[in-house]
Amino acid sequence: VTSVAFSHDSTRLASASYDNTVNIWDASSGKCLQTFSIGKPLHHIAFNVTGLYLHTNIGTINIRALSGSPSLPNISEPRIPQYQGLSLSADSVWITHNSEKLLWLPSEYRPSSSAVSGSTIGIG
Known part of the structure; x- marks a missing residue:
């Protein structure tokens, strides 16, 4: 994963x-x-x-x-997504809230995977 x-x-x-x-x-x-x-x-x-x-x-x-399609999806061009609530920036450098930067993550703490549920963010 x-x-x-x-x-x-x-x-x-x-x-x-x-x-x-x-x-x-x-x-x-x-x-x-x-x-x-x-x-x-x-x-x-x-x-x-x-x-x-x-x-x-x-x-x-x-x-x-x-839905129901195992084929390759249509993927739009990359863009910086806008998030609502708590999230991790697309480059994994910031923890954000409503796309506003809250907490900068030093390089040794930047995750290869993350998940958010409510007000909890898991990084690893």
């Missing part, structure tokens, strides 16, 4: 893997709801506030458009 992210309502978890796939999980049951191949490695993923898109290091993925 290269990256994980909770949806803003904490009902789903997305995980990116070394095999270039993304899995969407039901956070309460642990059931895999969706798996799709990206064809490229993902190092950072985050749900947008609606839970319909994943912001990644290679662009934004429309999850709803992929």
Whole structure:
């Protein structure tokens, strides 16, 4: 696993893997709801506030458009995502709130994976 992210309502978890796939999980049951191949490695993923898109290091993925589709998704151009609530910046240098920088992370504390649920952020 290269990256994980909770949806803003904490009902789903997305995980990116070394095999270039993304899995969407039901956070309460642990059931895999969706798996799709990206064809490229993902190092950072985050749900947008609606839970319909994943912001990644290679662009934004429309999850709803992929329902039942194991094929490569349409990925829009990379852009700096705007987050609501607590999150980690796309470059993993800052802990942010509503896209405002709160806490700078020294290089030895910058995570390879992170997840946010409510007011808790896990980095590792």
